[in-house]
Amino acid sequence: MNRNYLMDFLRLFFPSYCYGCRGPMIRFEEVLCTICLRQAPWRRLQNQIARQSRLVTGPPFEHSFSLLDFRKGGLAQRLLHELKYNNHPEIGVRLGRMLGIEMVKSGFAGKFDLIIPVPLHTSRRRVRGFNQSTVIAEGIGEMIGAPVDETIVLRNRRTNTQTSKDRQGRWVNIHDAFSVKTPEKIAGRHILLTDDVITTGATMTAFASRVHKHGPASMSIASIAEVGG
Numbered sequence: 001m002n003r004n005y006l007m008d009f010l011r012l013f014f015p016s017y018c019y020g021c022r023g024p025m026i027r028f029e030e031v032l033c034t035i036c037l038r039q040a041p042w043r044r045l046q047n048q049i050a051r052q053s054r055l056v057t058g059p060p061f062e063h064s065f066s067l068l069d070f071r072k073g074g075l076a077q078r079l080l081h082e083l084k085y086n087n088h089p090e091i092g093v094r095l096g097r098m099l100g101i102e103m104v105k106s107g108f109a110g111k112f113d114l115i116i117p118v119p120l121h122t123s124r125r126r127v128r129g130f131n132q133s134t135v136i137a138e139g140i141g142e143m144i145g146a147p148v149d150e151t152i153v154l155r156n157r158r159t160n161t162q163t164s165k166d167r168q169g170r171w172v173n174i175h176d177a178f179s180v181k182t183p184e185k186i187a188g189r190h191i192l193l194t195d196d197v198i199t200t201g202a203t204m205t206a207f208a209s210r211v212h213k214h215g216p217a218s219m220s221i222a223s224i225a226e227v228g229g
Helices: 003-013 034-039 047-052 075-086 089-104 122-128 132-144 165-176 202-212
Strands: 064-069 114-117 153-154 178-180 188-196 218-226
Touching: 003 188, 034 089, 047 064, 047 089, 064 075, 075 089, 075 132, 075 178, 075 188, 114 122, 114 132, 114 218, 122 178, 132 188, 132 218, 178 202, 188 202, 202 218
Parallel strands: 064 218, 114 188, 188 218
Antiparallel strands: 153 178
16 A cells, blocks of 8 residues: 555544644644644744844853744643643654754854753653753754754753743742763854743753853854743
């Protein structure tokens, strides 16, 4: 039997659905249906590149990349919830590839020596089974041609979720949460740091500050979603 016919037959009994609207997807659609792709709150990458983001305090970033605007109850929040809490790492890989494709279009293929994802504490990783920032990084790296190394930076302690905290609470929660295990891998290199979402910037700034102490040639950041900006 032709493989395409077989897949269509299987979908009659095991339909794939869009993680955005929960509607059925047709052949060639992946993670998001065509309607959700059209209606998604995409961010304009060129605008992000031009502003050369700096998150509140902490080290400067050469570039900031994100794919979607984060709005409460919006598409980005639904996708990230599915990714992190309903065991769908394929969402992170797919969205990472989409962001990577946009980066390639804007001339960033081969521009980074290394991608370092924000680490999870080992206890949380065991429960979840994967680090969402790592699968996003793998999708990006596949497109822009950069290796991912999640062993360089460690999470020293298990922090409480940032979701329900105000700005000050987020900063207190994440303070001194990271340490660098292999600084020699950072020195003199062009580094891309990845996370799933940037809201107040507390996590990324604390993470990047640790990396910055070990002398990278440059640091840029990438996330699937960002609030405002």
